[in-house]
Amino acid sequence: MIQTSGVIICLGYIFGLLFTAVPWGGVWILVLGIVGAIFFRRRTTLRPFAQKPENAGSKNKAWQTTPHPRIWLAAGLVGLLATLYFQLRVPQPGAKDISQFVPAGNSSNQEQLVIVRGKVASNPRLTRSQRGQFWLETTQIDEVKNDKGSAGVPKGVTGKLYVTVPILQATGLYPSQEIAVTGILYKPRVASNPGGFDFQKFLKQEGTFAGLIGRQINVLEQERKWGWWQIRERIVRSQVRWLGIPEGPLVSAMVLGSKAVDLPYDIRDLFVQAGLAHALAASGFQTSLILSVILQLTRRASKGTQFTLGLLALIIFLSLTGFQPAVLRAVIMGFAALVGLLLKRKVKQFGSLLLAATLLLVFNPLWIWDLGFQLSFLATLGLIVTVPALVNRLAWLPPAIAA
CATH class of the missing domain: 2.40.50.140 (Nucleic acid-binding proteins)
Incomplete structure (x- = not known):
């Protein structure tokens, strides 16, 4: 019940931001919430009378998992507030801009x-x-x-x-x-x-x-102040020195992302034409690789040590690549996986993806129209939805090959 309610409210917030592209979008999302509340109110009032005595226990159990009408109304209100919050966060030039x-x-x-x-x-x-x-x-x-x-x-x-x-x-x-x-x-x-x-x-x-x-x-000022850009610059320079050009910058871009590394546009265009533009974007692949290496190296250590080292690695990676929406999404989902490892609980991928999207959009609601944000979440959602179904269809193959 709590998980379903959280999903509905998070979706209400996200759809509220999406409805900013529609005139009076906040009002429309509130109307949808009211309609949902009325529909489920009628559904919950009719269900008890339709029960048969012998199946009452199972019916009640199913009925209790149905979201309460107040949840739909709350989602509509959250969507309305999301549109207002979006307008407040839209940048405006100041008097001395x-x-x-x-x-x-x-x-x-x-x-x-x-x-x-x-x-x-x-x-x-x-x-x-x-x-x-x-x-x-x-x-x-x-x-x-x-x-x-x-x-x-x-x-x-x-x-x-x-x-x-x-x-x-x-x-x-x-x-x-x-x-x-x-x-x-x-x-x-x-x-x-x-x-x-x-x-x-x-x-x-x-x-x-x-x-x-x-x-x-x-x-006007030559003094160098320390920053993560210095470490990133040293990484790129070392890879250029040992691998040459364009191999050095290309490897750096595949590790840190093309937004953190100044890769020539002719190389980027070649990757786009080959359908491999995602290889130059810092996102879930790098995060999964980092966590896999850390967990493999510390497999004999305690869960607390694995969690601490994994979290530290994610923070360093995020600092090197910069606070990009796709990287933040991957880091939040990686953190959720570490929490699940620490608590010995299985993490639901869709739930962690939805939570990551909501947290990022609370931090910056303008990212709802950022193309990198959209592609990152939609691509991950596509994998979450389609991979299990495809693996089930390929159950006749060995598990490693099917996955």
């Missing part, structure tokens, strides 16, 4: 140079146009009036910028480094064709409302 200082005309071709100061928030990556790209947490902006430099009073700003610069300018940058970028501010455009890439929507999901076409970078 850097996007407020984009020149009138909203064009990336307008030659109004500015100097933006801030801290690098990510490792530089190579774009398809062979430019370096990184995120910049802005603190100050100054307009360039003439060729001699800046003029006027610098203004304090907030917000994050999508910065692209010539590749040589981005070389050597690292997170938390303070820099000043000279370039042109612009606001992103929406998709020009239906179903096309919506650059404005992409930046908005990242909490960004403007971009900067950089021309020159001046480094």
Whole structure:
């Protein structure tokens, strides 16, 4: 009863977020909850009169497992609150956001140079146009009036910028480094064709409302602050040194994911064309491999030791790959498997998947429309649903081959 109630409420929350794409979606999900409550109320009131004395015990047992009408009403209310929560979490530019200082005309071709100061928030990556790209947490902006430099009073700003610069300018940058970028501010455009890439929507999901076409970078602070990016960089460099290029970056991407490793786009495209794009995404495969190795090496140790070492390995893996939806989903499900091992209980895969989805969407409801989040959960759900049925159909084969 408790498990069924939890599943219904979690699904109510997820469907509430999905209904944000529909006008008055929260009201519709509440109506569905009310309809479900009315239907099950009638069903539970009619069932006792339809029982036969000899089967009363089994009937009552089946009746008690039916979700109470209040559960459906609660799921509808949770779905309604989910739509409101989603609207509250949608990023909005503040009064001093850097996007407020984009020149009138909203064009990336307008030659109004500015100097933006801030801290690098990510490792530089190579774009398809062979430019370096990184995120910049802005603190100050100054307009360039003439060729001699800046003029006027610098203004304090907030917000994050999508910065692209010539590749040589981005070389050597690292997170938390303070820099000043000279370039042109612009606001992103929406998709020009239906179903096309919506650059404005992409930046908005990242909490960004403007971009900067950089021309020159001046480094203001050279001090290196420790971060997981340093360990990731050493791993990539060692694999490149021993395996060469492109084998080194490719192996790093298969271990840490292409979002953590700057893999050239021509290699990514080849994997996409071969239908192996998932091999470059950090998700359940790496998590399962890590846990399998840890549990195999510690098979003679106590359950508590296995749980501690497995949890530590998952935390290190998550820190190296970054807080991506697919990785978080895999880590939460891996943690559920460790808890089941510690308590000597079998973990239901569908329940752990649903719990992982709910926790992640509570943390960030905007991920409901993130393609990586959707593909990760739907692919895992497809495996959970189809694999047991396929294995049963192949029962005439040896178990290892059937699995």
